[in-house]
Amino acid sequence: MNLTSELDSAVFTTETKSPSTLYWSDEESRELSLDERVALLTEFQQVRGQTETLIEPLSPEDLQVQSMPDASPGKWHLAHTSWFFETFILEPHSPGYDLFEPTYQHLFNSYYNALGTPFSRLQRGLLSRPRLDQVLAYRHHINGEIERWLTEDEVTSDLANLLVLGINHEQQHQELLLTDIKHALSINPLYPAYKEQEPSAPEDEGAAELRWLKIPEDNYTVGSDGQVFAFDNEGPAHQRYQTPFKIASRLVTNREYLEFLQDGGYRQPRLWLSDGWAHITRCGHAAPQYWREEGGQWQEFTLAGMQPLDLDAPVSHISFYEADAFASWAGYRLPTEFEWEIAAWLHCRKNAQQTANMLESGQFRAVAEIDALFPDAATSDAQFLGNLWQWTASAYQPYPGFRASPDAVGEYNGKFMCNQMVLRGGSCVTPRNHIRISYRNFFYPHQAWQFTGIRLAGDDL
């Protein structure tokens, strides 16, 4: 069965895969029409504006802090996303463009070694200068220059796609900005909120019942076919022979995870991968990263501050090691990324992300009652999109025939294809039009500061 031919073709419209991001799949590069320029400009402005909306609750001090090597200061995210447009669009493709401040090329390069040694990642939090107001001035300068370029210069579809890449790159950093500030605030004994929120309504109905979605064996096509925007690591589309499997209709809940914990899950080496056991032993981990027990009551640090643990909500901020150990304890396993993708194609309705708990929902955390957010939505989407990135059992490796871009932007994804695991589905802080079913996120198996959760799978049908 070739997935793209067998399923309702309506599912596979551009809108579903990537609902609003523009993209040009023309074989030959061509000049953009005026309408296309306007659409692109609108998208650019919307996304750039959204970043600045996200920092409104934050002070210059909040945006200065780097709370661990994996995280970056908010101010750095603001500057780096601008650096991306300056470095890959304006500098090479906007004739006569002068760098805003040459030292920024060094300071705000993340990891593009082809462009010179980046400023030490570990020291990003030490850059008190430029100040926040200076970084915002840098942003606004870049905005103006891109707007001028889009309206005045010759813009080909190739370059337009590069701009679309920059827009998607900015969206990735919107999510990182929130995950990083969550980590920073969590260290502070004052437990400050990013944004105060009303406590959730009483949850009378509990989490949805877990059903098993069963998928037959076959050769399926997976990966992006290049008709809509996708990162290079999502392609090429290719066939996979898939053995039969079942996959859960929802994520594992806090209640279920608490049962694992209370059953001694963190003290039984047999449940853990060897590296996972070494990791939790060395770090003294005995609960999810943001859980705190006080007086026998479990609480969870959220972007609305410390809150009672919502037992019906999906368990979040879980490392791959924890996800894998939980699955072993429960008698299941994690799905491979291909199983996840095949099941998501088969079970997600068109535009499923429109009724998913994502950045625009304003929740900033995983919730049980998605129906409460979207009362009119069918609940058949099985939480594939939104809420939490879902760890898969798949190591992050290239698809057959994968080739990274030969120029500097080619350092984007390929060089990380070792030691990391694939996550799928987006989270409550992923912008809604940024996610796709073919989207491959990746993190190291010990990392838990992202909005990550667990979906179970199994072999016995």
Next chain:
Amino acid sequence: MNLTSELDSAVFTTETKSPSTLYWSDEESRELSLDERVALLTEFQQVRGQTETLIEPLSPEDLQVQSMPDASPGKWHLAHTSWFFETFILEPHSPGYDLFEPTYQHLFNSYYNALGTPFSRLQRGLLSRPRLDQVLAYRHHINGEIERWLTEDEVTSDLANLLVLGINHEQQHQELLLTDIKHALSINPLYPAYKEQEPSAPEDEGAAELRWLKIPEDNYTVGSDGQVFAFDNEGPAHQRYQTPFKIASRLVTNREYLEFLQDGGYRQPRLWLSDGWAHITRCGHAAPQYWREEGGQWQEFTLAGMQPLDLDAPVSHISFYEADAFASWAGYRLPTEFEWEIAAWLHCRKNAQQTANMLESGQFRAVAEIDALFPDAATSDAQFLGNLWQWTASAYQPYPGFRASPDAVGEYNGKFMCNQMVLRGGSCVTPRNHIRISYRNFFYPHQAWQFTGIRLAGDDL
């Protein structure tokens, strides 16, 4: 195409897959016949004896040293392999057996957490007691007890297979003993030889010409079908859809690798995986682990001491990061473990390991002129077996349907299925009857103290 049905069935005899190791694939456990006991006893004695032959050139001091956390002292290998038989056979299955020394259960447990916390791996080299003579006494005691058990007690085929596992386990440690002592000796400025050897004869003919073996796309069956002995991680046999590929007919040579090095390969971040670049930068690596440059001449530390670099021999003691960077530089890639296995099934003759450079060849290093070792052998085996373990592009993960054994011995392979890469083919220090085409070895991508090398692959046919 199902590989097992399409190819010459003669290839798939027990001999090729696993030429002499015994195995019982009966569905139901049954008692062993006398002949079977004799065969098993002979195999046990041969392998146990071979271990002691290997340590003959070594002093008590040599066998005491642990030169890095990844390695273990030779004396520890001698004791741990005995511990395995005592723990998994004698203690549970030999009625009335008394432990030789109860503390050894703790000291010589490697990583079986289900049996209690093992003695710290990092401190194995600090155990001056038991002395070598005491460890050898422990070995001989275990030998006697196993022999008695095999001849006097009731031995079922299930238990026989457990003993076969112990024999294979001992063979793995024979290889580790040599790789570990090589590392230990290499640190010593006296550069001592494990075993002096005549310098190789002049190599007039150079390395074999590299040919590309081309394999068409299809669904292939890979993995062990359980008819001969195999580790649990080699199964279940299952189908894979394979895109078309080509694979090199021999390993990359020192000459080719030197060209990479001299072209600045270690100074170009674009050739390296991100983690690989971080690793070589942090450690200051600029050449393979055992290469030394002196007066403009490259030398290589071998088990015969420091030797001039043999340019025609396969480059050895290479990390996965180095292998991957070399492949990028050369314009190719590494094969996946499935590509390697499919190609090996198609190109290896029956009993190919009999004419491969393996432990019994007594070379203890990779050589170019395998023909010199085996003048009568056809050279069509493409070096798939022996010489060096070959890094594949595949992360070490479970096959579909993999289940680890539920008891303590189940910690053998499954819990390492994260962060490591698969290697295939065996090496010049692997016992000849230990290797199989389906054999999956695995190490972390930065590790280079094993006898590891590079085979290239590509997509363009």
Next chain:
Amino acid sequence: MNLTSELDSAVFTTETKSPSTLYWSDEESRELSLDERVALLTEFQQVRGQTETLIEPLSPEDLQVQSMPDASPGKWHLAHTSWFFETFILEPHSPGYDLFEPTYQHLFNSYYNALGTPFSRLQRGLLSRPRLDQVLAYRHHINGEIERWLTEDEVTSDLANLLVLGINHEQQHQELLLTDIKHALSINPLYPAYKEQEPSAPEDEGAAELRWLKIPEDNYTVGSDGQVFAFDNEGPAHQRYQTPFKIASRLVTNREYLEFLQDGGYRQPRLWLSDGWAHITRCGHAAPQYWREEGGQWQEFTLAGMQPLDLDAPVSHISFYEADAFASWAGYRLPTEFEWEIAAWLHCRKNAQQTANMLESGQFRAVAEIDALFPDAATSDAQFLGNLWQWTASAYQPYPGFRASPDAVGEYNGKFMCNQMVLRGGSCVTPRNHIRISYRNFFYPHQAWQFTGIRLAGDDL
């Protein structure tokens, strides 16, 4: 010879030892007079105000940064000094006082374990909340409460001395604030200035000629006699038998230190203490911390940004290891703290700190031409006070009969009397009325981020 009896008694007035800080040496505690309260209030307000003047050139981001474990964020210094008054004065001695914010007791405790486990020193830079404006509000609240307490409550001389201790504590943090921000700014490739300054005038005359001050052997009295304010570690006054010695009339200059460097000083292990050699080898040090060579020209990072190295100025930001190695290279040694103190008593004029290069001079760096700053001053003070803290050869240990205060404030000095070296004299960022000849500063021998320099001594008269 008892120093206090033999020398001109005019030298030993309160003014010289501690020119303006108030202190009550009454044997029995008594209530303060109105005038005394006013004097104390004035001093308190002046010092608290000076701290806020010092941060005027700094942004919230600058004050957030902690650039190494030894340093603290400026914002933390602002809060911690307020915490000191709240914890040691208001909470125990101002009836009915309510803590401003209870969590601050934990957040802004530096190292007083008797008051509970302090917030991790390594994470001070991660506390984005309270924000700068909130910390300033905390400061102003404490100011108001202390002012109210001083004017309305019963204040005894004992408590007045505790307040004086708090004032001196605040002055210590004024200096630390500047040394810490200098370190933070130095890491930034933009090399920002704390405060722009005119480049120094051409230095035609060079550094003063070095003379040797010769001191005869005798029993001398050293240490504070308790008649003026002093930290507990400065007493008791006691006798020392001193062998004859000579001591330099000025500090070692950049020119002299550059000669050491260019003579291979950093490459000759024989010049270094064993721990010093290990330290510079491990860290790769080959020049003073703030020196940068660019195009063959040496520059120095200062609080006015990157500047050409002033060859006549004293070499600054030198570790004890560097100071000791330089002295060995020069054929001399460092003075003991007792030699320094005896020489300073004998050679400093009354009120010598009034014409020393200290915080109020506004230079924020060591200068050669002190005469240019104070054209009317005699130059006979031999730079004992101001410019740079001078490493002595003395380990920081208790004086005979030393007793730390039995309550929480007793953790102030005594518990650091191990592994550190004594420095004497104050620096260009020490408040002028904070220094005394008996003042004992102390840092670890590898530390160089303070304003530290070298004075030589010798035995041959």
Next chain:
Amino acid sequence: MNLTSELDSAVFTTETKSPSTLYWSDEESRELSLDERVALLTEFQQVRGQTETLIEPLSPEDLQVQSMPDASPGKWHLAHTSWFFETFILEPHSPGYDLFEPTYQHLFNSYYNALGTPFSRLQRGLLSRPRLDQVLAYRHHINGEIERWLTEDEVTSDLANLLVLGINHEQQHQELLLTDIKHALSINPLYPAYKEQEPSAPEDEGAAELRWLKIPEDNYTVGSDGQVFAFDNEGPAHQRYQTPFKIASRLVTNREYLEFLQDGGYRQPRLWLSDGWAHITRCGHAAPQYWREEGGQWQEFTLAGMQPLDLDAPVSHISFYEADAFASWAGYRLPTEFEWEIAAWLHCRKNAQQTANMLESGQFRAVAEIDALFPDAATSDAQFLGNLWQWTASAYQPYPGFRASPDAVGEYNGKFMCNQMVLRGGSCVTPRNHIRISYRNFFYPHQAWQFTGIRLAGDDL
């Protein structure tokens, strides 16, 4: 009071200060007489032989192990002491001498940077070659060459003193060999004995009563006057003004220390130096290094294996931090090294070391009942010599006028005069004729693997 003039001159014979080690204090170097050569040869042979006697209970494996960076393998001690004679006597002063094996110059150099970069200290335990038998052959070769040189070559008193230095150096390594092997054996869960010993007899009488020796203030002379052999760091002799003090007549016992422990001594930060508290917190120390609690009973690892804690014996293997914290808890302090020396001069009888518990006693641990060892000895020596090295409150720093030797042997003592504390008195594993009252041993304050103990002092007379 000048100590040397006031006390019974009989105390200051060569025998007391350094009972049998030879030494030439002639102002001008002169050739040795035959008798002198014979005496020197006898001493050399006795000490070299004693080293080999000490290793008799040890296997090649025991002598291979390096259990921590501070320790060295026994085999390395055997080789390094030979290297010392080869490097400082034979190579420069025995014409025509050929190095035994040139690589040994690198391998067995400890820390003499002037002689080239030594082999990494951390890797001494990895040198399996040369084997023990080869190292013993090296020793015997050196012995023969020194014997030949002493009998055949021209030997001046200067060179004789260098040989005496080598002999004393060998004695230092005899002690280190035992402390290092004790540490290595202690890590082994088999708790092996270096030498089995009868359990001590029942201790009915308990430890001696603690008396306070009171010493009046005065100017005292301390340090070696150079008339007998002493290390360079023991001189020059010089005056110290000493305030009055009292000092304990015996060491602190295990019983007393246990009381400190049971009173929560390891949990009260106020008792500890700041660095000490950080150290025990980081390392999780809650008892002396070799204490183990099992079933509510305290045991102590000794060179005779694990033994019940002898409550009357002096507490041993104590870090300076522990000693200082105990003293704080007890309401006393540690003596300075000058206080210790003055008291020892005043209270030790002539040849006190002859009735002290030292290496030749064969106890290899601190004992309470020294009288049992020496029934005829007076007990008035106050345990100043033998049993345990006693931590003093003095940082290890040069005496006034100290000059290290200008040649390579000058790296012996001076370069360690930073960050370490002075210990006095020798221990149960110090050779009897190696100790002197002026002897200054030194270790880092966190180190506890030496035989170290506590003597209290105080100010209140």
